[in-house]
Amino acid sequence: MEQTLEKALRIYFIMGSQNCKQDPVSLLKEAAKAGITAFQFREKGKGALTGSPKLELGKKLREVCWEHQLLFIVNDDVELVDKLEADGLHVGQDDRSVQEVRDEFPEKIIGLSVSNSHEVDESPIELVDYLGAGPIFGTTTKPDAKKPVGIEWIQDLREQFPTIPLVGIGGIHVDNAASVMEAGANGVAVISAITDSVNVTHTVRQL
Numbered sequence: 579m580e581q582t583l584e585k586a587l588r589i590y591f592i593m594g595s596q597n598c599k600q601d602p603v604s605l606l607k608e609a610a611k612a613g614i615t616a617f618q619f620r621e622k623g624k625g626a627l628t629g630s631p632k633l634e635l636g637k638k639l640r641e642v643c644w645e646h647q648l649l650f651i652v653n654d655d656v657e658l659v660d661k662l663e664a665d666g667l668h669v670g671q672d673d674r675s676v677q678e679v680r681d682e683f684p685e686k687i688i689g690l691s692v693s694n695s696h697e698v699d700e701s702p703i704e705l706v707d708y709l710g711a712g713p714i715f716g717t718t719t720k721p722d723a724k725k726p727v728g729i730e731w732i733q734d735l736r737e738q739f740p741t742i743p744l745v746g747i748g749g750i751h752v753d754n755a756a757s758v759m760e761a762g763a764n765g766v767a768v769i770s771a772i773t774d775s776v777n778v779t780h781t782v783r784q785l
């Protein structure tokens with residue numbers, strides 16, 4: 579990966595088969611051609627694949643990322659990182675600890691979710707490569723999401739960490755993505771903005 583992580587996280591598409599009304603591989607291809615800059619394989623929740631079907635889908639999605647020089651990040655599933663030769667792993671506050679995953683993957687990109695100051699205070703931020711901040715706006719995509727924190731949370735994090743790569747997540751769509759960037763984020767992480775779009779190419783370009 580030649581470009582900086584900040585630039586690579588600019589349009590960060592997250593998805594699993596459970597989010598898709600169409601074939602996930604075709605959807606990722608279309609989004610990749612339209613200009614997404616990173617992808618997170620998040621096969622999780624109602625209807626998600628497990629075991630070898632999950633692995634096989636992950637391989638196909640990874641191929642698309644390789645073809646388009648997109649970052650390929652795995653959500654939660656530590657076991658899949660090496661199996662899928664992923665560029666990195668995203669963990670939240672209730673997942674494997676940052677210290678453990680950094681010990682296991684010294685060279686991989688590690689992203690961490692932070693939703694409030696307490697989580698920041700309790701997290702070894704110096705061990706992670708980027709932060710996922712949110713949910714910024716209301717979302718129905720993640721049923722167990724915390725309460726929306728607003729773009730003020732991006733501003734707070736940017737003030738506290740002037741240089742860390744930072745993406746906003748949660749309820750981000752074409753009409754509010756600019757406000758997240760203006761608050762200090764390097765990128766927007768989106769699921770339904772793209773999976774529910776009737777014109778993926780147009781949506782990605784607008785984002």
Ligand SMILES: Cc1ncc(COP(=O)(O)OP(=O)(O)O)c(N)n1
Pocket residue numbers: 590592618620622653654668669670671672673689690691709710711720745747767
């Ligand atoms: C970029 C990014 N930011 C935040 C999250 C959410 O992670 P987490 O809180 O662990 O929730 P799940 O996605 O695992 O349900 C993310 N996945 N990506």
Ligand SMILES: Cc1ncsc1CCOP(=O)(O)O
Pocket residue numbers: 712713716717718719720723747748749750767768769770771
């Ligand atoms: C995974 C995740 N983490 C916080 S909100 C969220 C869901 C984001 O989905 P959407 O972009 O559809 O609101």
Ligand SMILES: [Mg+2]
Pocket residue numbers: 653654668669670671673
């Ligand atoms: Mg998680």
